[in-house]
Amino acid sequence: MSDILEKIATYKRTEVAERKPAASLSALEARITKVSAPRGFQRALVAHKQPHSLSLIAEVKKASPSKGLIREDFEPATLAAAYQAGGASCLSILTDAPSFMGHESHFVAARNAVTLPCIRKEFLVDVWQVAESRSLGADAILVIMAMIDDALAADLIAAAHAYGMDALVEVHDAPEMERALKLASPLIGINNRNLRTFDVDLKTTEDLSAMVGPQHVLVAESGIFTPQDVARLEKTGATAMLVGESLMRQGDVTQAAKNLLTPA
């Protein structure tokens, strides 16, 4: 595991251990009955795919370990509504505080401001977090293969599916892709960011996409800035793209999303 993932996994386990006593599984399940049903994350991505473009998962992200503070004026509900107006098919909202300045309240505020399906962008190291995610209203969860073993990945996916959520299984190299393809989720994300060097290279999606058949739904993640980037990724057979920084750095994120979605 890379140093950064090691560090995140360690504090995440501590966080979960501290939170669990305050919210038992039955307490979470009681909350789950009060949130609206899962909105069909994968379904929206597939339904909105246009011939010369990719469906957009627009990310609500204030900061990151590699870039520091990305956006000063940060109101999750306002950004979420602006992304929806700009044509996003789904949203991704960071809830990790130590590395991304995220928060659970950002997720809840963003999802309540839109009708789009929303993925909770969080580092999952315990199945309990899947119930927690659904109790916040999550429509999908992220399963990061670089951080966990196959058994935990399978458990997270099974729990997500049991709650009617989708699981985006994230890989960034060929061994992780091989592991991911044995799991029960059809939704695979290829992260163009190298988690050791933080370098981004769209070639990662081009290379790894060749391992994926038509029974999977592919999402290209990270480092996507221009309609030319989108055109390049569309050729890999990807259905969707996950974009954060390039949108968050622009004042008008509605226009930014529209520009990115306009074929080159």
Ligand SMILES: O=P(O)(O)OC[C@@H](O)[C@@H](O)c1c[nH]c2ccccc12
């Ligand atoms: O800001 P970018 O380069 O457009 O990337 C978005 C998204 O892919 C990135 O935030 C991300 C991909 N996988 C993650 C896992 C955890 C936290 C963040 C991420």
